[in-house]
Amino acid sequence: MSGRGSSPKLALLGGTPVRGKAWPQWPARDAEEEEALITALRDGDWGGFPLPNERSATFAAAFAERHDCKHALCVANGTVSLEVALQAMGVESGAEVIVPAYTFEATASAALFAGCVPLFADIDPDTWCIDVESAAALITERTQAIVPVHLAMTVADLDAIGSLAGKHGLAVLEDCAHAHGARWRDRGVGSWGDAGSFSFQSSKLMTAGEGGIVTTSDDATLDRLHALVNCGRQRPSAAEAVPVIGHNYRMTDLQATILEVQLGRLDRQHEIRARNAGRLGAAIEDINGLVNLRIDDRVTTQAIYQFVFRFDSEAFAGLDRDTFVAALAAEGVPADGRFYESLPVSELLRPDPARYPAWSEALARRPAADCPNAERAAYRESVWLPHQLLLGTEADVDDIVEAMLKVQRSAGDLAGLQTAEVERLRQARSAR
Numbered sequence: 001m002s003g004r005g006s007s008p009k010l011a012l013l014g015g016t017p018v019r020g021k022a023w024p025q026w027p028a029r030d031a032e033e034e035e036a037l038i039t040a041l042r043d044g045d046w047g048g049f050p051l052p053n054e055r056s057a058t059f060a061a062a063f064a065e066r067h068d069c070k071h072a073l074c075v076a077n078g079t080v081s082l083e084v085a086l087q088a089m090g091v092e093s094g095a096e097v098i099v100p101a102y103t104f105e106a107t108a109s110a111a112l113f114a115g116c117v118p119l120f121a122d123i124d125p126d127t128w129c130i131d132v133e134s135a136a137a138l139i140t141e142r143t144q145a146i147v148p149v150h151l152a153m154t155v156a157d158l159d160a161i162g163s164l165a166g167k168h169g170l171a172v173l174e175d176c177a178h179a180h181g182a183r184w185r186d187r188g189v190g191s192w193g194d195a196g197s198f199s200f201q202s203s204k205l206m207t208a209g210e211g212g213i214v215t216t217s218d219d220a221t222l223d224r225l226h227a228l229v230n231c232g233r234q235r236p237s238a239a240e241a242v243p244v245i246g247h248n249y250r251m252t253d254l255q256a257t258i259l260e261v262q263l264g265r266l267d268r269q270h271e272i273r274a275r276n277a278g279r280l281g282a283a284i285e286d287i288n289g290l291v292n293l294r295i296d297d298r299v300t301t302q303a304i305y306q307f308v309f310r311f312d313s314e315a316f317a318g319l320d321r322d323t324f325v326a327a328l329a330a331e332g333v334p335a336d337g338r339f340y341e342s343l344p345v346s347e348l349l350r351p352d353p354a355r356y357p358a359w360s361e362a363l364a365r366r367p368a369a370d371c372p373n374a375e376r377a378a379y380r381e382s383v384w385l386p387h388q389l390l391l392g393t394e395a396d397v398d399d400i401v402e403a404m405l406k407v408q409r410s411a412g413d414l415a416g417l418q419t420a421e422v423e424r425l426r427q428a429r430s431a432r
């Protein structure tokens with residue numbers, strides 16, 4: 001372990017960090033991407049038009065098969081994929097759509113872009129995915145869809161969501177932006193709802209820098225998707241015309257070329273991450289004040305986009321979560337605390353009554369405090385570690401654990417520091 005000889009003084013206070021070495025690089029890439037890109041470049045057929053272009057069609061077919069879906073359509077990113085999926089599933093303008101309060105803002109903003117009204121359900125306190133009872137309490141005659149997010153390293157309870165949706169006639173859109181290749185009861189995520197949405201943004205488990213994809217097994221949904229992402233043009237084999245004004249949300253074939261290579265690596269990376277996550281999770285079990293998220297037994301293949309755990313300040317001399325994260329990062333372990341906000345109070349999602357009157361009214365009817373689990377996760381408990389930290393060796397995992405233990409041993413040295421002082425120390429460290 002590279003940290004064994006390190007000074008007990010916390011790196012945030014000027015000590016030697018546990019970890020000085022670089023972590024595995026992300027995006028992972030090698031000669032395969034280079035060769036594939038050069039071939040595509042020489043070919044001259046770079047774009048997404050005609051839709052689907054050859055490479056994106058090949059990649060989408062492989063991605064659909066990997067997730068047990070009949071179809072997939074590549075799009076520009078994982079925000080527009082949510083937007084067009086809602087529309088293609090038949091969710092009407094003005095309809096209410098239930099989303100979890102703890103997720104990336106795009107899960108909710110995409111519903112707004114589709115003309116809908118997103119309402120926030122709280123999350124399960126142990127899995128941090130949508131709490132189905134909280135979602136059920138939001139259903140009105142205006143509700144048409146529910147959007148579970150498979151958060152970070154787990155899968156939302158697709159059985160309970162399916163039953164709820166079936167009972168109330170709701171469409172289900174799975175937000176799988178974190179969950180490429182994950183399986184629930186040995187069937188791919190993105191195949192349980194009416195559609196699934198994935199992101200290929202640069203931090204994600206597969207990436208082309210940007211990009212997204214929608215999965216579905218419904219032919220009519222695919223026909224509508226085609227028109228929506230291709231300026232209203234009809235899918236050549238569409239059963240009937242889809243009269244919509246569509247965007248240009250096409251993905252380029254250069255991106256699809258990279259993604260085909262990345263899909264080929266996914267299973268091997270899953271194995272490495274799962275093995276290292278097992279080691280890290282076992283170590284966390286033994287650290288007072290750190291708690292693993294509960295992973296449901298029905299998650300038969302786990303995709304780990306970020307390793308997430310819960311932090312309890314009492315076991316760390318009363319340090320708040322953000323100070324713990326700053327201290328961990330100073331020890332050389334990239335970590336984030338406020339990775340996501342609680343969306344009802346997010347600064348990126350301020351309701352603008354002039355532009356979104358129905359949404360603003362709906363939010364006013366429901367106090368933000370109705371999502372206490374999301375608040376606690378966002379502002380007090382959550383610690384997020386990027387997945388590439390788990391793409392290396394057991395010794396890398398041991399460095400993460402040693403950094404956590406070091407911060408715990410010396411937590412008293414940071415107790416009582418004000419937020420501004422922690423920020424000053426953090427900046428001073430990163431300027432070195």
Ligand SMILES: Cc1ncc(COP(=O)(O)O)c(C=O)c1O
Pocket residue numbers: 077078079080103104106107149175177178199200201211212
């Ligand atoms: C849960 C979730 N949904 C949607 C998105 C939007 O994806 P993109 O950044 O590709 O637009 C992201 C990622 O950034 C995400 O994490």
